Amino acid sequence: MEIRDVVLRPSYTSRGDETIEATVQVGSASATVTAPAGASTGETEVVHLPKGGFNTVIVNFDKSKLIGVDASDLKAVYEGLVKIGGSDRFEKIGGATAFSVSVASLVAEALASGRKIFSLIGLEPTIPYPLGNVLGGGKHAGPGSPDIQEFLASPVGAKNAFEAITLNILVHKEVRKEIEKKDPTFAGGKGDEGAWAAKLTDEEAFDIVRRAIDKVSKEHGVRIIMGVDMASSTLYENGVYNYARKGKKLTREEQLSYVEKIINDYDLKYVEDPFNEDDFESFAELTRSVKALIVGDDLYTTNYERLKKGAQIKAGNGVILKINQVGTVYQAKLFAELAHKNGYAVITSHRSGDVCEGYLADIAVGMGSALMKSGVVGGERISKLIRLARINEQEANIPLWRSTV
Numbered sequence: 001m002e003i004r005d006v007v008l009r010p011s012y013t014s015r016g017d018e019t020i021e022a023t024v025q026v027g028s029a030s031a032t033v034t035a036p037a038g039a040s041t042g043e044t045e046v047v048h049l050p051k052g053g054f055n056t057v058i059v060n061f062d063k064s065k066l067i068g069v070d071a072s073d074l075k076a077v078y079e080g081l082v083k084i085g086g087s088d089r090f091e092k093i094g095g096a097t098a099f100s101v102s103v104a105s106l107v108a109e110a111l112a113s114g115r116k117i118f119s120l121i122g123l124e125p126t127i128p129y130p131l132g133n134v135l136g137g138g139k140h141a142g143p144g145s146p147d148i149q150e151f152l153a154s155p156v157g158a159k160n161a162f163e164a165i166t167l168n169i170l171v172h173k174e175v176r177k178e179i180e181k182k183d184p185t186f187a188g189g190k191g192d193e194g195a196w197a198a199k200l201t202d203e204e205a206f207d208i209v210r211r212a213i214d215k216v217s218k219e220h221g222v223r224i225i226m227g228v229d230m231a232s233s234t235l236y237e238n239g240v241y242n243y244a245r246k247g248k249k250l251t252r253e254e255q256l257s258y259v260e261k262i263i264n265d266y267d268l269k270y271v272e273d274p275f276n277e278d279d280f281e282s283f284a285e286l287t288r289s290v291k292a293l294i295v296g297d298d299l300y301t302t303n304y305e306r307l308k309k310g311a312q313i314k315a316g317n318g319v320i321l322k323i324n325q326v327g328t329v330y331q332a333k334l335f336a337e338l339a340h341k342n343g344y345a346v347i348t349s350h351r352s353g354d355v356c357e358g359y360l361a362d363i364a365v366g367m368g369s370a371l372m373k374s375g376v377v378g379g380e381r382i383s384k385l386i387r388l389a390r391i392n393e394q395e396a397n398i399p400l401w402r403s404t405v
Contacts, residue, residue, distance in 0.1 A: 001027040001112045003071050006063040006101060010054040013037045013353035014380045015192055018053050022100035024108045026071045031107035033359065035096035035324055036351035039139045039192060042233065042277050042298035044306065045325045046095035060084070060092040066101070071109035072120060077102055078330035090327050098327030103359060106329055117359065118366030118391070121333055123340070127392045127400045128369040129156050130385055131227070131270070131347065132168040132376035134175045134212070135205050136195035137245075138231050140352055144199040147243040150229035151195070151209045152270060154371060156403040157223030161392040165385045167222060172196075172376045174212035182208070192352040194378035201246055206266050225405065227270025230259070233298045236276040256282055263290050269405040270371075272320065273297050283315035293318040293345055293370075293405050301325045302335050311342040318345040321367055329363070336367040345404070349373035354380040358387030365391055370401040 004025040011021040011034050021034040037048050050056045066080040078088075081101060086092040110117040118125050131154040133140075138149030153171045158164035172195075179186050179198045191197040200208070210226060217224040232255070235241045241250040250258060252275075259274045270293045275282040277298035287294045295318035300306045302325040310316065319339045323332045339346050348364035350373060361384050364372040372388060375381030392398070 001071055001109060003066050003069050003105060006066055008057060008061060008097065013351075013355060014378070015039070015353035017353045018049065020049070020054065020057060020094070020096040020100045022097070022104045024071070024101060024104040026105065026108035027112035029108050029111035031104045031111060033100045033104035033107060033357060034355040035099040036355055037096065037324070037353040038322070038351040039353065042301040042325065044277075044301045044303055046089050046098070046327050047091065048096050048324070049094040050092060057093050057097050061097065071105040072113070074106070074121070074328070074330035074333060077105050078328045081328060088327070088331070095324050095327045099324040102328035102330070103323065103363075107359060117362035121329065121363070121366030123333065123336060123366060123368045125365045125395075125398045126368045126370070127161055127388070127395075127398050128348065128364050128372040129154050129158065129164050129401055129403075130161065130168055130388065131371040131373040132172070133193045133195040133229075134168070134172045134376060135209050136191035136193065136197050137202070137205065139234055140193060140195065141191040141197035142189070144245070145191075145197050146200055146202045146205045147235065147245045148202050148205065148228055149231035149234070150193075150272075151205055152227040152229065153209070153213055153224055154227065154270065155222055155224045160389070160400070162389040163222070165389060167216060167220060167224060168376045170216045171212050171224065174216055175209060178208040178212050193350075193375045194381055195376070202243070206262065210266050225269035225403075226266060227268055227272070227293070228262075229272040229297070230274050231298070232273050232275050233277040252279065252282060256286060259286060260289060263292055268292055270295065273299065280310050280313060280315040283310070284313045287314055287317055291405065295320060295347060297349070302332055304331070304334050304338060307335060307338050311338070311344070317343065318347055318370070320373070321346050321348045321369070322351065323363065324351065332367065340368060345370040347371040347373050350375060350381065350384065356380045356383050358383040360384040361388035361391055364388065365398065
């Protein structure tokens, strides 16, 4: 159906960052979507907002280029936004505007046509397992927390999405208990994504999360894998990885050895951004040497051309998909198609500064995702998780991802 109107408004993310909210009318239906924003961002991502923020967006946004466009045609919506934004980098309106209009068009079309949001994407759907941050550091937590940005859990042995969500919540609670055993004065501080933010070394954090996962897994008889997001580009300075909070600097070779060691020592099955965002070769070398998902976020930034380059040498075997890294659902779909074609697991992800809408779940299912990285607690995280559980409940014909690690 045709887009009849687009209205933009200023808004804020869960972290208080300025963002864009778009309401798109399709037929007699309308949908409102707000763009999230990340703290740890790749250099090749589109700019969140142009200089001048919302005021600049309003001056540059010519909605006439979208009026009459078929909202079910992802490419046509993308092309209209490119005309408005100046290029596929959306310099004039920012990736936040492209995201909110693109996703709102998809949701409004689903409401108007009576179709499922995920079905409009056009890929083979999958119910992903939730992947959640249970202990944080780096840019997502304060001084004294670990250098490594995220310590993650995913119950890939759960029989359905709701059971997996419940188990991750139990791991999150158990992590707090383990922290309090070590530090009885722990006040329960959390980082941007609801993960515990405690005064710990990386090694202490690894031990705590490993114990918490093992306890919950054993008690409930369900396999739960452990992972990390190292966000290594934020550690990379002048050719070395600077673990400032523990006073250690590692060369490229030392970083590779360190990552191999923690994978083996802690039985990690998911490792995101273990190297600088331009080090395709190290990603490829690590992928060959271990049995785990080696996932590129800053490496790929949902960018088709970067994945095309990395796939040639098998740099990683998993990719993060974040629509607002490139702007539109159409671009993310092309990226997901290329990932599937080359045997990469797709992990559709939230951002550290997120919003309370649950549409990430619909997108994750529609992109054929293995995992949905969505946090564990907090309203903006739970909304996506419960939405995933409801899709799983209602769509019995859509299979759960079959873990390969």
